[in-house]
Amino acid sequence: MKRFEWSLRLKGFPIKEAKKTLRLIESYDEKAYANFLSRQLRSIVQFHLENTPFYQELCNGINSNNWNELPVLTKANLQQPLKDRLSNKYTEKTVHQHKTSGSSGTPFSFAKDNFAHAMTWATFMQRYAWYDIDLNTSKQARFYGIPLDKKGYYKERLKDWLGNRFRFSVFDLSDAALETVLKKFKHTKFDYINGYTSSIVQFAKFLERKNIILKEVCPTLNVCIVTSEMLFEADKQLLERQFNIPIVNEYGAAELGLIAFQNKDKQWLVNSNHLYVEILDENNQPLPYGDTGKVVITDLFNRAHPFIRYKLGDIGRLSKASTLQQPILEQLTGRTSDIIKLPSGKTSAGLTFYYVTKTVMDTKANVKEFVIEQTKLDSFLISYVAKNSLTNEQKQAVQNAVDKYLEPNLKLVFEQKEVLQRQNSGKLKQFISSL
Template structure:
């Protein structure tokens, strides 16, 4: 049974058509690839200019002239009601609707047409096969969070079961919980690990303290994939020693899908099939390969919602070895998260606050930016920028979410600000520990 394909087909995502399209794109010769990209860039701009009133107003011109004149959009530009941004012919019920994680501190709701969403998954399947992982057959140990409300929890576990994923919730990464994780590996034939870098790293450190290699207790293990947070060289080396398998970097975002994935030679290959990825300077001008700049992404196929020259909030460098068909991400800057340590000894990755932010994201554009700071082991501060002050009901909703996902008996202070402090690169970290 092809479980991966079945799970997409049950949700009416045309995965067969997407895989055939991907194969056709990959068959385009290098010498014709730049032409393919230019045609798709113009095509998606023209489509949204004709069919999307939000994008037409944002574009500010009547028609496409040159790519350099296409305006760059930011997350703030997309923080308004989704109904205002949907392309003609699409609704919340006919498109795939998702929420960004808010890991940059600037959340919003987005839409993809179902073919584009299927094409993203076809890309993931293709990359995983580079390392001998088949999403239809390989069992995944998934180090992610999970909704803790009854309906959301059941729904996610059903999806996990169909998709050959077994969840290792990251809300509690204490040593006692790690012992339970280890026992699951001893009893199951996991093919690969997939999860947030900080959570997987904590498990690797636990394995080192136990003087165990994970592959020796789980012989079927082939690979570890880390995502959402920066992977440092020393951390990769520690993980590989602790797990006994290669560790590869995945770079993606829910609103655009797979951005880059490491191949067998540890080259971070950028997705050039359904995305066009640029590196721009602060004036939104293209920089030469080998030069650091802002990562700007265009979704070449998404007809439900314009994601065109979208500044994702990360900075990076493209290798000088890059070509139109095979861009190589030499360096990704940012995407690190601290770890929260609670008075009872519980250890919580900073990315856990992704699940808290989901409870305060409103499809109104009211919440513009926010950061969560741990001040003491039992006190946190939430600084936010919004059109209106958080009401008592909104504050209570956040406190309840923190109790659910992080821990009880924690003090939470809310502070509205006109602007939030960023680091030198301009990145806004969602979670900061001041311990």
């Protein structure tokens, strides 16, 4: 029984039609795909110009025939009631509604028409099949957040049942909680792991401390898919070592679905089935393959709500080996909001701090997790979870690394905690700027 596909159809999402459309797109050669993409871009823009007052207002006075003149949609534009952003061909009762996690600091509600939502799931099915995962039959070990209110909790549990998955809450990552997770793996034939990077990394560290290889405990496991948070090379190596299965990097967003997925050749292939991804400079002009800039995405099918030239808030680069039909995401370097501003006027990516502190603290101290907050232009609070407090020598080592990689005379305050505060979704944002 195709339980998952049945649940989608029951809710009105035409998954059969979406899979048929997907097969057609996949059959195109390069020229046919270019024609398809051009038609879809013109069609989705024209539809929202004719039917969506919200988008009409954004494009007022703009030459809509020139793609590069179209406005870049920001999350600030979406900070208004959903009903004021919907196409007039839809109502709040005839669309799929959802909320973003707010990991960018700007949560909002959004909508997809039923076909667009079905296309999202058809693409997930296609990509997961690369690793012999069938969403109808493969058992998933899911490391995600879960609503704590009774209605939301049981709604997610029902969705998990329909999706053939078991959810481990990421709000408690203590050794006692992870011991329970391990027991579940011992007695359940999981086919794959999926979830937030930081939580899965914590489980791998727990296994490392216990000298346990997960594949030996759960022989049916075939692959681990990490999503929603950055996967660093050292963490990937840890996961490969402790799980002894392939580790696959997934890049997605609730409002867009699957953006990029790693194939077996280790290429991060962009989802060109129903998304068009651009890399733009500071003036919102397209950059050539190989250049780093703002990730801007257009949903080719969503007629309920415009996501046209939508700035996701991430910084990335497409490989020079990319083509229109097969873009390759070469690097994702974090969010535009994750920028360190320094007294000298210099700026740096927030993940610089991750590398600095992780290198020092992981090699010299038993630090499980940490979060860094920039409180002033020259001041940073480093909150960390560890069995023992950092020594003065270890703190000085972090200070020395910061002097080297950022600039001298920055003030660091260290604060040891029992547990770090996660977002409501369960994600762990590792750099926060309060400036």
